[in-house]
Amino acid sequence: MCDSCGCDLPTDHDHNHEHAPEIIKVHQSLLAANDAIAAENKAHFEAMGIVAINMISSPGSGKTTLLEKTIERLKGKIRIGVIEGDIETDRDAQRIRAKGVPVVQMTTGGACHLDAAQIHKGLHLLEKEPGGDKLDLLFIENVGNLVCPATFDLGEHQRVVLVSVPEGPDKPAKYPKAFISSQIFVITKIDLLPYFDFPVAEAKADALHLNPRLQVMALSATSGEGFEAWIDYLEAVMR
Amino acid sequence: MHEMSLVQALLAQLATLAAEHNKKRVITVTLDIGPLSGVVIDSFQFGFDILSAENSLTREAKLIIINPPATYQCIRCGHRQSSLVRPDHCPECDETLLIPEGGDGIILNQVEME
Ligand SMILES: Nc1nc2c(ncn2[C@@H]2O[C@H](COP(=O)(O)OP(=O)(O)OP(=O)(O)O)[C@@H](O)[C@H]2O)c(=O)[nH]1
Ligand SMILES: [Mg+2]
Numbered sequence: 001m002c003d004s005c006g007c008d009l010p011t012d013h014d015h016n017h018e019h020a021p022e023i024i025k026v027h028q029s030l031l032a033a034n035d036a037i038a039a040e041n042k043a044h045f046e047a048m049g050i051v052a053i054n055m056i057s058s059p060g061s062g063k064t065t066l067l068e069k070t071i072e073r074l075k076g077k078i079r080i081g082v083i084e085g086d087i088e089t090d091r092d093a094q095r096i097r098a099k100g101v102p103v104v105q106m107t108t109g110g111a112c113h114l115d116a117a118q119i120h121k122g123l124h125l126l127e128k129e130p131g132g133d134k135l136d137l138l139f140i141e142n143v144g145n146l147v148c149p150a151t152f153d154l155g156e157h158q159r160v161v162l163v164s165v166p167e168g169p170d171k172p173a174k175y176p177k178a179f180i181s182s183q184i185f186v187i188t189k190i191d192l193l194p195y196f197d198f199p200v201a202e203a204k205a206d207a208l209h210l211n212p213r214l215q216v217m218a219l220s221a222t223s224g225e226g227f228e229a230w231i232d233y234l235e236a237v238m239r
Numbered sequence: 240m241h242e243m244s245l246v247q248a249l250l251a252q253l254a255t256l257a258a259e260h261n262k263k264r265v266i267t268v269t270l271d272i273g274p275l276s277g278v279v280i281d282s283f284q285f286g287f288d289i290l291s292a293e294n295s296l297t298r299e300a301k302l303i304i305i306n307p308p309a310t311y312q313c314i315r316c317g318h319r320q321s322s323l324v325r326p327d328h329c330p331e332c333d334e335t336l337l338i339p340e341g342g343d344g345i346i347l348n349q350v351e352m353e
Contacts, residue, residue, distance in 0.1 A: 026256065148277075180343075211338075
């Protein structure tokens with residue numbers, strides 16, 4: 001047996017062959033492949049003059065409803081497109097299509113988040129929809145989940161995290177990553193404040209404690225209260 | 240369970256490295272997973288145990304996970320502290336708004352292969 005590398009070849013061979021144990025320094029993120037595609041997506045958005053917004057929340061916080069109201073409000077002024085992410089069904093895409101803007105549904109088939117490669121694919125599909133090749137604003141509605149989507153950069157310009165009043169004010173403290181990685185925190189369904197114990201100031205303070213740069217707003221898509229601040233925000237990011 | 244997706248990304252990187260270096264078996268894999276990465280280490284280990292058993296390259300591989308601290312900078316006085324858990328306040332000026340820096344990495348640091 002060879003004393004240098006423990007193989008059973010005669011001793012006078014090159015020890016650089018395949019089974020010599022070797023430590024290889026890598027220092028590469030597991031997200032490197034995702035992030036490379038995210039960077040391509042971002043370059044694509046910029047070349048097309050698109051502002052992309054990634055929306056993250058638990059299931060049912062009101063992402064699609066907010067998009068419906070936003071489209072109603074801005075249609076004709078701003079060219080909006082939507083990429084919908086869900087585990088199953090194209091129900092959200094149907095709701096958006098009914099508002100008359102280009103939309104594609106990406107179903108993840110079990111995965112709990114969208115990744116950059118799905119957005120790349122979604123963009124090409126969206127370009128085939130009527131009007132989908134000329135957009136000012138692209139909303140990406142992520143899979144309803146406050147945990148997993150926060151880890152995956154999609155190449156978006158802005159990340160919005162939403163929490164609805166019935167979910168309770170402790171969500172920033174319990175699910176920090178989504179709040180640390182977002183630029184804006186929207187508290188939704190504030191028409192329900194009379195029925196739930198949701199101290200808005202407390203939720204806001206917890207979120208700012210995690211991420212002092214976070215912009216916070218509270219609104220109701222159904223009553224319209226607070227909605228103007230959201231529209232102002234969208235107009236500001238498009239400038 | 241986005242940890243499964245991350246384990247798949249790890250296994251893809253290991254396969255590429257093994258091909259590049261002409262190796263057949265992974266002995267140890269060392270990862271840095273920061274406290275703000277959003278990764279549940281037990282879930283990651285669980286996913287790795289299941290998926291690594293599916294091929295001969297990684298079947299016997301041992302996973303070593305290092306959990307480096309994040310740095311928190313005080314928004315008022317700029318004092319920096321390093322911690323695994325989020326500090327409640329700045330030890331210098333008591334400010335509660337602290338900006339995290341780093342600590343969100345999920346890094347394949349080194350691989351021992353033969
Ligand atoms: N009271 C009230 N209900 C709302 C509001 N916004 C949405 N809802 C309701 O909340 C429910 C969920 O809304 P969606 O917009 O489908 O929520 P979502 O976040 O898109 O849900 P997923 O895509 O499944 O994660 C629906 O029944 C909406 O009518 C609001 O501002 N006030
Ligand atoms: Mg929805």
